[in-house]
Amino acid sequence: MLTFTTAQTGTSLTDVIDEARALIDERPFAWPFSSAETSNHFIARLAADRATRDRAYTLAYDVYSAHGYAKNDHGRLVWPYDAEPSTLTLLIEDDASAAVATATLAYRAQSGLPADRLFPGEMAALRARGRTVVEVCRLCIADGHRHDRAILLRLINLLYIHAACIGHADDAVIEVHPCRARWYMRNLGFEQLGGQRACPSVGGQPTVLLRCDLAHYARRMGTAAHESAGLLYPEFYPWLEEGLIAEALARNASPMPAEEAAWFGIARVPTPSIAMDPAAAKGASEALDGTRATHRHAAGERRRAVG
Numbered sequence: 474m475l476t477f478t479t480a481q482t483g484t485s486l487t488d489v490i491d492e493a494r495a496l497i498d499e500r501p502f503a504w505p506f507s508s509a510e511t512s513n514h515f516i517a518r519l520a521a522d523r524a525t526r527d528r529a530y531t532l533a534y535d536v537y538s539a540h541g542y543a544k545n546d547h548g549r550l551v552w553p554y555d556a557e558p559s560t561l562t563l564l565i566e567d568d569a570s571a572a573v574a575t576a577t578l579a580y581r582a583q584s585g586l587p588a589d590r591l592f593p594g595e596m597a598a599l600r601a602r603g604r605t606v607v608e609v610c611r612l613c614i615a616d617g618h619r620h621d622r623a624i625l626l627r628l629i630n631l632l633y634i635h636a637a638c639i640g641h642a643d644d645a646v647i648e649v650h651p652c653r654a655r656w657y658m659r660n661l662g663f664e665q666l667g668g669q670r671a672c673p674s675v676g677g678q679p680t681v682l683l684r685c686d687l688a689h690y691a692r693r694m695g696t697a698a699h700e701s702a703g704l705l706y707p708e709f710y711p712w713l714e715e716g717l718i719a720e721a722l723a724r725n726a727s728p729m730p731a732e733e734a735a736w737f738g739i740a741r742v743p744t745p746s747i748a749m750d751p752a753a754a755k756g757a758s759e760a761l762d763g764t765r766a767t768h769r770h771a772a773g774e775r776r777r778a779v780g
Contacts, residue, residue: 502517502518502519502521502721502722502724503516503517503518504516504517504518504631504718506623506627507623508621508622508623508624509623510621510623511621511623513567513568513621513623514567514568515565515566515567515568515573515624516566517563517564517565517631518563518564518565518566519561519562519563519564519726519727520563520564520575521725521726521727522727523733523736525564526555526562526729526733526737527549528564528572529562529563529564529572529575529577530549530550530551530555531548531549531572532564532573532574532575532613532615533549533550533575533611534549534550535548535615536613536614536615536616537550537613537675541676542675542676542678543675543676547738549737550611551737551738551739552587552610552611552739553739553740554577554579554586554610555577555737555739556729556734556737556739556740557579557580557728558728558729559580559728560577560579561577561578561632561726562575562576562577562578562611563575563576563577563628563631563632565624565627565628567618572615573615573617573618573624574613574614574615574618574624574625574628575611575612576609576610576611576628576629576632577609577612578607578608578609578610578632578640579607579608579610580607580640581605581606586606586607586608586646587608587610587648587674588608588646588682591648591670591672591680591682592666592667592670592682594667595666595682599644599646599666599684604643605640605641605642605643605644606642606643606644606645607636607640607644607645607646608646608647609629609632609645609646609647610647610648612625612628612647626705626708626709629661629705630709630710631718631722632645633645633687633690633709634710634715634718634719634722635719636687637687637690638715638716638719639719639722639723642687643686643687643688644684644685644686644687645684645687646666646682646684646685647663647682647683648672648680648681648682648683649681649683650678650679650680650681651669651679651680651681654683657683657685658683660705661685661690661704661705662685662686662690662704662706663684664684664685665681665682665683665684666682666683666684667681667682668681669681690706
């Protein structure tokens with residue numbers, strides 16, 4: 474993970490920013506991070522081609538089927554929303570390049586979001602208030618890494634960045650087992666909408682719908698840990714790195730082409746894609762350049778003072 478607290482490493486902020494710029498220009502999107510608890514190293518990848526998507530869908534199937542939630546003949550967990558141009562899927566790899574986690578962010582399609590099937594009233598109520606809603610779907614972590622909190626933290630962090638900075642969403646929703654709902658509510662400020670339902674997509678297991686106001690996330694980003702009542706937001710990427718990640722995600726977006734959708738067995742119904750606001754992309758780039766110039770100027774002033 475890139476950090477902007479350089480006193481401990483001896484690395485200048487300018488060098489860190491230049492490294493981040495190199496990551497932005499790299500294709501495909503690959504963002505490294507580490508776990509403080511286990512010292513394991515990971516890379517977050519954007520599933521933007523058939524091979525990476527296939528690995529994400531296969532991992533999701535393996536995790537779901539191991540718990541009795543899925544069963545099919547092709548060994549992948551694929552949904553119609555995967556072919557939507559604005560859908561985002563992430564794949565986390567460990568330092569041996571093994572797939573260890575995946576998650577998908579679905580924007581509204583012509584057929585609606587997955588949550589519209591079980592929670593139509595709750596979803597309609599949000600939209601009636603003019604809210605733009607996105608859904609976190611198919612969030613899976615391999616059993617050997619389920620207790621490494623850095624993976625879940627970074628998955629959620631990256632999805633939030635895309636939803637807020639690129640998708641301009643107001644709310645993020647997620648369907649989870651009731652026993653896991655408390656974690657999302659305690660650590661990320663989600664609230665429950667409606668009651669418990671039986672979800673046919675996971676073998677009739679109980680599920681509840683949770684909602685997070687992304688404005689709440691944005692407000693918490695700049696607060697100190699002791700002011701955030703146990704929420705994980707202070708551990709998210711800082712604002713500058715968030716802007717860099719948003720720019721990188723936007724540059725590397727690659728909607729699923731029709732022939733790939735057919736290969737995965739999806740009947741694609743095109744809908745408008747979600748593109749990063751040009752002004753937002755320009756602002757992220759200008760912030761990066763401005764910060765670099767400021768620190769170079771400050772370094773020059775220090776050298777003149779010493780001389």
